[in-house]
Amino acid sequence: MMYDFVFLHAPSVYDFRKNSLLAGPISDVVPSSPVFEMYPIGITSIADYLERYGLRVKIINLANRMLMDQNFDVEKKLRKIKTKAFGIVLHWLPHAHGSIEIARIIKKLHPETPVIFGGLSATYFHKELIEYPFIDFVMRGDSTEKLMLLLLNKLETRETDYEEIPNLTWKKDNKPGFNPLTYVPDNLDDLDVPGYRYTIKSVFKYKNFLDPLPYNGWLQYPNTALLTARGCTQSCLICGGSKEAYLQNCGRKSLALRSPAKLAEDIQFIQRFSRAPIFILHDIRQGGPEYVIEFFSLLKDMKLKNEIVFELFQYADEEFFRQLHDAVPKYSIEITLETHDEKLRKLNGKFHCTNDKVIDTLNFVLKHDCNKIDLFFMVGIPGQTYQSALDNIDFCETIHLNCNKDSRLFYFVAPLAPFLDPASTAFEYPEKYGYKRFCYSLEDHRAAIAQPSWKHMLSYEQMR
């Protein structure tokens, strides 16, 4: 079968099956293993959009296929594919090694087929990427569905006036071209983010359910996620998806929200095939009070069967949880608190309120029948000392005692690892926030992620 476009999701390190890497806890608090086999949900959105225009698009999660089968032969799989273009995902920087190696293999096997990179990290390092002889294009920005169609149209008709496509980095006769990053849509309602319709359809259409599986173990624990927005209202120092990072990397000046109606429609759709939890990514309060009221009202009118998981970026009052529970019978909450230290929280941006307010928030959630609350603390944030990292656990105890030792509270600690997020404020101004960076270029990160222990993978340390 000839495809119009094939997405490939690489493991963080290629070939992790042959290397000895002590990745330790770097992926303990995410669904992926240290291979980072989960692909960014945005690629399903692109695939969904392209298929609306009759293109044949396939997603192959190579990382997961390699994890699931020690004998999975990557080159054999890639050799057989017939497509007009390959897309390689470099969204999260830990894929710096695997994505490049997969591109190298693709070009060796299919020298005439264009290789297109995309994702937030690819956007950041586009100038470096286009220098590789086996990479032909980098599609920059956070919303590239329509741009990808424009590029694939050019490739189809063999037109080479690539300068017409916004956000595109390209090359012709080995000379790179960098088009201005001007396409930054403020509305996402004409897209499915993520494209679950595409994902389900592709299983039947291409008769393969292994290739698009999101992560190892998804069949046993098939949770789904919905994106409420692209961009962010928060200014967290270490986040590559912060307001500042989106502005710097994607030219995004404001949040692009999905409407409550569209979110509700997606929840209805997921309910048709799954009873697993649905994770609503981002704090829905970013949309403002009216957005929250409308969303809750739509959820209330729906016969909700699945558990819905919400993220909180800041303090919430009791009324919020009363309304939430009124609309959603079964829900859980995720809070990345990062630290017990109020001053550090203020500096870093998340939950910049007092510890008393943190405990108040938790008690409100518990009072309004939340199913589970996950609280995350972090080691390595700006301004943190060794002792402060340990004191986080004392704060866990304070929380626990002040919340009647409620067993619905779950506590986690994880390192800021392996890398500082590109475009995050901490990445851009390391000295200002007490960091010493070891990695600057993509190549630096590519070398770091292949180090034999996570200590040597770390792209930073704090200045003394």
Next chain:
Amino acid sequence: MTRDDIVNATYAAASKLNKFKLQHRLIDHEGYLDIDSKIQRSMEYIKKIDQLLSLSPELHSVELVKIKKEIEELNRHSICGKNELKWEVQKNYANIFSLAIVGLELLYKDYAIKVKKQIHPGSRHEIKLHV
């Protein structure tokens, strides 16, 4: 914190958290011992890998292969329990029958797109960008 401090602080905090969870019966004793053992072994291997890296590249590659299997066991759920992150999942999470119906509906829509494309092959080129 240096790289060493970040690693040590992570394992020290994880160890302290593990004890706290046991003390408040948030995890069982078996779960506690599993994480405690993984933390201790991870710290040992961090040191061992540091020592190996001081050898020549050829030699340390050979030595790393020898410990591959052991360190792989420490690459998942090394500082928190396997199921702690999970939200509840019902046993019958997916209804195969309804999934098949959804799949057929989507295939039908896809077929309609295919027909539309044959009637109007240029539609993919009519895309306009609105910023």
